[in-house]
Amino acid sequence: MAAATKVPEVRDITRVERIGAHSHIRGLGLDDALQPRQVSQGLVGQLASRRAAGVILEMIKDGHIAGRAVLIAGQPGTGKTAIAMGIAQSLGQDTPFTALAGSEIFSLEMSKTEALSQAFRKAIGIRIKEETEIIEGEVVEIQIDRPATGTGTKVGKLTLKTTDMETIYDLGNKMIESLVKEKVQAGDVITIDKATGKISKLGRSFTRARDYDAMGAQTQFVQCPEGELQKRKEVVHTVSLHEIDVINSRTQGFLALFSGDTGEIKSEVREQINAKVYEWREEGKAEIIPGVLFIDEVHMLDMECFSFLNRALESDLSPVLIMATNRGITRIRGTNYQSPHGIPIDLLDRLLIIATSPYTEKETRQILKIRAQKFRWRTSGGCTLCSWMRPDPPST
DSSP: OOOOOOOOOOOOGGGOOOOOTTTTOOSOOBOTTSOBOSEETTEESOHHHHHHHHHHHHHHHHTOOTTOEEEEEOOTTSSHHHHHHHHHHHHOTTOOEEEEEGGGGOOSSSOHHHHHHHHHHHTEEEEEEEEEEEEEEEEEEEEEEOOTTSOSOOEEEEEEEOSSOEEEEEEOHHHHHHHHHTTOOTTEEEEEETTTOOEEEEEEEGGGTTOOOOOOTTOOEEOOOOSOSEEEEEEEEEEEHHHHHHHHHSTTTHHHHHHOOOOOOOHHHHHHHHHHHHHHHHHTSEEEEEOEEEEESGGGOBHHHHHHHHHHTTSSSOOEEEEEEOOSEEEOBTSSOEEETTOOHHHHTTEEEEEOOOOOHHHHHHHHHHHHHHHTOOOOTTSHHHHHHSOOOOOO
16 A cells, blocks of 8 residues: 655745744733732733732723833843733733833934833824725626727626615726636625725625535625615724824825834924824724833933933823833932932832742743743754653652
8 A cells, every 4th residue: 555645734824923922922811800820821920920910900991000100120031021011912902012122212313212202102002983985785796898809908897786775886997906806706795995996805695605616614604785885884093103103204204114214203293193183082083092111121221211201101192101120229320329120219109010020940831831832843852842841750
């Protein structure tokens, strides 16, 4: 009997995910009573720290943390960034999370306060709501007439229906290309954005469920739309204040978002944008989402930066500020004074401090197991990693 041919594994490039150091964290791992579980949502151990973070999370949700910030203090490698990421994940998927190290703000291209201002604005999201006109219906028939010579513009007709009406639309060359690209056929339920001409497939109609076509297992069946073909639909976009700043700061500012060359942004531009955002909020067109700004190695900041943070915390457009440090009593940068964590006393009085403790060997093993599952590591039995991941031998 011939040996079975081994088929190589085929990976879909479009589904490959970028994995970071904290990609496995999905929350703080607390129950309804804010009691931490030993291993939950990617976090291991640090029970007291996670419970404290859970209490602060409830204060953030209730809006009782205005004018204050959070400091996570502990030795290197004790999960300070992980707890900050857990707080951000617990606030919701759309919540902006901006992380930077204290040494990043010292640059020759822009001032320290400008770098901090941009970081603050990146951590504030704006959920903008707008209404757009769409055409939604089930495709009855598509007719595309191609010229006999093979060159020239294509013309066609598209028949759409709902439960109440049926209409025939004339198609231009651009719309025909979009339909072919989306592989739209009779029986599909589609939406067409009238402003942009974008076509989206919602699924197959239930009336075609018994058609024995070559349909994949992922085919989704939906009901035929009701009412009129033309409808008004509310679309929600989530952007950060910094993105709005960059786009409005110069001509073709949106190109700077991709190049990263944002430069200094004038305070007048920010004031005008703030006034416009407040106006949108009053009209119900926009909603402000305070995100999380995480500053690691906060002891690297100097007195100018700490003075700026003190003032920025009092602003109504301020994100949740979480800082982390691994220093004890140390000198405040730019002065000869010593202070806990290298932070001035007046700012230290505003901070809610969470202390982290070193992981035990058992907890370190558990973290490695979670990371190995996330990375899908396939390692040989004799490697160092597998010896870490093996369970403890039974006691004799």
